Amino acid sequence: xxxxxxxxxxxxxxxxxxxxxxxxxxxxxxxxxxxxxxxxxxxxxxxxxxxxxxxxxxxxxxxxxxxxxxxxxxxxxxxxxxxxxxxxxxxxxxxxxxxxxxxxxxxxxxxxxxxxxxxxxxxxxxxxxxxxxxxxxxxxxxxxxxxxxxxxxxxxxxxxxxxxxxxxxxxxxxxxxxxxxxxxxxxxxxxxxxxxxxxxxxxxxxxxxxxxxxxxxxxxxxxxxxxxxxxxxxxxxxxxxxxxxxxxxxxxxxxxxxxxxxxxxxxxxx
Amino acid sequence: xxxxxxxxxxxxxxxxxxxxxxxxxxxxxxxxxxxxxxxxxxxxxxxxxxxxxxxxxxxxxxxxxxxxxxxxxxxxxxxxxxxxxxxxxxxxxxxxxxxxxxxxxxxxxxxxxxxxxxxxxxxxxxxxxxxxxxxxxxxxxxxxxxxxxxxxxxxxxxxxxxxxxxxxxxxxxxxxxxxxxxxxxxxxxxxxxxxxxxxxxxxxxxxxxxxxxxxxxxxxxxxxxxxxxxxxxxxxxxxxxxxxxxxxxxxxxxxxxxxxxxxxxxxxxxxxxxxxxxxxxxxxxxxxxxxxxxxxxxxxxxxxxxxxxxxxxxxxxxxxxxxxxxxxxxxxxxxxxxxxxxxxxxxxxxxxxxxxxxxxxxxxxxxxxxxxxxxxxxxxxxxxxxxxxxxxxxxx
Numbered sequence: 140x141x142x143x144x145x146x147x148x149x150x151x152x153x154x155x156x157x158x159x160x161x162x163x164x165x166x167x168x169x170x171x172x173x174x175x176x177x178x179x180x181x182x183x184x185x186x187x188x189x190x191x192x193x194x195x196x197x198x199x200x201x202x203x204x205x206x207x208x209x210x211x212x213x214x215x216x217x218x219x220x221x222x223x224x225x226x227x228x229x230x231x232x233x234x235x236x237x238x239x240x241x242x243x244x245x246x247x248x249x250x251x252x253x254x255x256x257x258x259x260x261x262x263x264x265x266x267x268x269x270x271x272x273x274x275x276x277x278x279x280x281x282x283x284x285x286x287x288x289x290x291x292x293x294x295x296x297x298x299x300x301x302x303x304x305x306x307x308x309x310x311x312x313x314x315x316x317x318x319x320x321x322x323x324x325x326x327x328x329x330x331x332x333x334x335x336x337x338x339x340x341x342x343x344x345x346x347x348x349x350x351x352x353x354x355x356x357x358x359x360x361x362x363x364x365x366x367x368x369x370x371x372x373x374x375x376x377x378x379x380x381x382x383x384x385x386x387x388x389x390x391x392x393x394x395x396x397x398x399x400x401x402x403x404x405x406x407x408x409x
Numbered sequence: 410x411x412x413x414x415x416x417x418x419x420x421x422x423x424x425x426x427x428x429x430x431x432x433x434x435x436x437x438x439x440x441x442x443x444x445x446x447x448x449x450x451x452x453x454x455x456x457x458x459x460x461x462x463x464x465x466x467x468x469x470x471x472x473x474x475x476x477x478x479x480x481x482x483x484x485x486x487x488x489x490x491x492x493x494x495x496x497x498x499x500x501x502x503x504x505x506x507x508x509x510x511x512x513x514x515x516x517x518x519x520x521x522x523x524x525x526x527x528x529x530x531x532x533x534x535x536x537x538x539x540x541x542x543x544x545x546x547x548x549x550x551x552x553x554x555x556x557x558x559x560x561x562x563x564x565x566x567x568x569x570x571x572x573x574x575x576x577x578x579x580x581x582x583x584x585x586x587x588x589x590x591x592x593x594x595x596x597x598x599x600x601x602x603x604x605x606x607x608x609x610x611x612x613x614x615x616x617x618x619x620x621x622x623x624x625x626x627x628x629x630x631x632x633x634x635x636x637x638x639x640x641x642x643x644x645x646x647x648x649x650x651x652x653x654x655x656x657x658x659x660x661x662x663x664x665x666x667x668x669x670x671x672x673x674x675x676x677x678x679x680x681x682x683x684x685x686x687x688x689x690x691x692x693x694x695x696x697x698x699x700x701x702x703x704x705x706x707x708x709x710x711x712x713x714x715x716x717x718x719x720x721x722x723x724x725x726x727x728x729x730x731x732x733x734x735x736x737x738x739x740x741x742x743x744x745x746x747x748x749x750x751x752x753x754x755x756x757x758x759x760x761x762x763x764x765x766x767x768x769x770x771x772x773x774x775x776x777x778x779x780x781x782x783x784x785x786x787x788x789x790x791x792x793x794x795x796x797x798x799x800x801x802x803x804x805x
Contacts, residue, residue: 302746305698305749308694309695309698309752310635310752312691313635313752317690319690319694406547406548407544407545408549408550408551408634408637408762409486409549409626409629
């Protein structure tokens, strides 16, 4: 292959080289050498890491098969042992109770644990092959792990932002705050901005610029929210303070919809 | 529905010591405790009584009545899992034949009502004696809107107050409830409510309901509706989820009894404006959440409601039944976080309350409206069963 490339790049033997092009021949020769060497390096790297790639694929395949076998065995054994019924007897009405059957959950967990183990073993085999292959100036693999980590951060941050935004929205609506949606959006963007800053920091992109921009943006959002809530609830706060000043010992109504005394029939939810 | 018997008609319960009635009292004021003790000693021979109370007894109390130490008073306003565990343990320890649980403020119950509940489990084969209170028209609204209709539609029981604080229990009923309660106490959830009517129905035990007249209802102490409603509805939804294999089968509902009388109200009608405001605010903000739970038809109904004027505001019974069923389905399927789901139900419940107040203000009998709501739940049960089994089926 090296010879082929050299032949392509070299002038045809039948052609007469003109004196004005003698220097060009040297240039072509040097270029050809450089390309040969580069091709050599890449090919030798590929050949060196090929066993690592094969080991990675083999480890993943073997542990997937093992995971499937373990999962099927566990599923059968737990079904035979009536594991679901046993747990249902001992389980209260927990918020975090699984939605699927515990047997299916255990089987699925064992399968994915096997896959994870295969991935770890495969990656370590690949890493070993990569490290011994060459000391070539390449930082692709470490950076890839950072990208994967950043991806996880992004997903977790987005989920957390959505959860918090919905919590704030529902809570604020039930407290009958007029700016419930605005508050919810503010919280969502706060968390998203924080996530974005963490992702960029994890990727080591931007350096100080990211930290600075994040500080400005985060502070800006907090200030905007504080101003909006403060201005929006100014009347509410003043009314509350006035009523406190007038009736210092009176307790608030237990329910937001309970009418004030004397305004009509009382409502009891319980 | 059985009615309260007069004291003279009731046969005297067994007077054998150690084979009588265990009365488990909730924490109450000294005056209320004295009133309850007077009722109990007047109705039952002292030798057949075992009384357990977390409060100190009066010094001049009849020494022939056996007094046992009760566990510390639960801070909850309703019966909790821990209460049923204690009741069963005390009954076993004192060899009681039946248990009478009296909740907070039970001093407001008539003595004849207390005796009726106790006699039902002492002298008849009844396993669970539940009271039917006579409440003001706009009291116990969570019960009327959600607890009673759901229990009636799914468990084929006409128990008007499924979460009653006063109960008569046979020994086997107490053991059954303690078994169910152990699941919660073992998970350190002793304060969770328990659903005796559902347990008794699933176990095939006999349930009788008795008119006990007016009673001051204990109210939740600290948190507001936003905390209590999700707690109660979440507990009922979880219980329904756990007993799905039972209620999906068709069961005949017992014949209706006399309607529950409501205590007359002399006040002006309640102001529904804050509730309508809460509903409209939620309609403009929670569309995104509701659309994950409710089908388009229900959303359309809510849209119409959101533009209806206050005086004409009426939530159709069928719409309310469908809303509650869809929330129950979403609870089961975990369509969204359960805390969010139950929080999103609160404005819809307030809309139902506003509608109920409007309907009763127009002259309709409150109980007739509540019965109509319960009937709508029964009629729509097929929808719930169908979607429970095939949740992904097309749902317009």
